[in-house]
Amino acid sequence: MFIDTGGFSKQMELSPYILNQISIGLERADIIIVLFDATQPPTQEDEELMEMVRKYNRPVLLVANKIDTKKSQENINEYYKFGEIIPISVTHKKNIDLLKEKLLSFAKEGERKKRTHAxxxxxxxxxxxxxxxxxxxxxxxxxxxxxxxxxxxxxxxxxxxxxxxxxxxxxxxxxxxxxxxxxxxxxxxxxxxxxxxxxxxxxxxxxxxxxxxxxxxxxxxxxxxxxxxxxxxxxxxxxxxxxxxxxxxxxxxx
The missing domain is CATH 3.40.50.300 (P-loop containing nucleotide triphosphate hydrolases)
Incomplete structure (x- = not known):
């Protein structure tokens, strides 16, 4: 099951519903996909989002979308400070299969490592x-x-x-x-x-x-x-x- 949440931004105080949605989504998820906009370098909001995500101790896939320009390719390098990045283009369907493979791999690994608590x-x-x-x-x-x-x-x-x-x-x-x-x-x-x-x-x-x-x-x-x-x-x-x-x-x- 996929849980799609609203966008994370500094205007969050104006949209508590979206923050609520993100919070519940992270709580329920087994795997978290963080989607970045490669047309711009990492922002303060990206930093805050990653800090929020790390609290949940879930497997995380970091994905940079819109990799269609030379500038986007340059920006991607800056996102590697967060971890391994999967570069994709939804518009031109670049690396979508790679994303699917990574997601399936994470899901299988999660099943193997699934902990049982008393x-x-x-x-x-x-x-x-x-x-x-x-x-x-x-x-x-x-x-x-x-x-x-x-x-x-x-x-x-x-x-x-x-x-x-x-x-x-x-x-x-x-x-x-x-x-x-x-x-x-x-x-x-x-x-x-x-x-x-x-x-x-x-x-x-x-x-x-x-x-x-x-x-x-x-x-x-x-x-x-x-x-x-x-x-x-x-x-x-x-x-x-x-x-x-x-x-x-x-x-x-x-």
Whole structure:
């Protein structure tokens, strides 16, 4: 199945639908094809797109289209900084068969290397409850950027780890917020990606701020997870800030 997305550009803030479409497409893809315009040298947007694509840890085919002119041929050399480039011309059907062969080769290689995880674990929760810090503690290394400011991690980040010779996939998501409180388009996309992460997971770890207690949004996250028949684990973070520990624990259990 091919997933065609809208064009990536600096005008993305004017078209959140396209950014949303790209984000979902990258999330669902087994192989990613990045298409460059060879009539011009690499742009800042190309740099940003490649940075976005690399986060997904998928096989990537880099393709430069419109190679019909001498200038295009010169521009292609600059694209090799991103990796191996497949030069094509859709208009004149140049190297289309080569692209098909490469794509088929990637697909077969992907089937051979396809990993089986004992479980996929999604770590979810509202912004600034300490999800990334807990992921780092589990992995015992700084694999996710941690910041005191809420909403720093806007993408779902997949990390593999081994425990007792079993391979697991840990999915750290952006914070979930109620729709009424989401004002920026990027936050809407982050919330959607978190929901997609829950859909992918076998086990969902819901991180709750122990001092604030279970909120209405936490309950909605838990309810959504249970409707999908996922295993749900609720973790009370920042426990050291709670004074009435027994009372808080009882309220959480209810």
């Amino acid at each position: 479980a996929k674990i999604a770590v979810v929760g509202r912004p600034n409850v300490g999800k990334s810090s807990i992921v780092n503690a589990i992995l015992n290394e700084e694999r996710v950027n941690v910041s005191p400011f809420p909403g720093t991690t806007t993408d779902s980040i997949d990390t593999e780890f081994k425990y007792k010779n079993e391979l697991y996939l840990l999915i750290d998501t952006a914070g979930l917020r109620r729709k009424s409180k989401i004002k920026k388009d990027i936050e809407k996309i982050s919330a959607l990606r978190s929901i997609l992460s829950i859909n992918r997971a076998d086990i969902v770890i819901l991180i709750v701020d122990a001092k604030e207690g279970i909120t209405a949004e936490d309950k909605k996250i838990a309810s959504y997870t249970q409707k999908l028949n996922k295993c749900l684990i609720v973790v009370l973070n920042k426990w050291d800030t709670v004074e009435k520990k027994t009372e808080t624990l009882q309220k959480t259990k209810k």
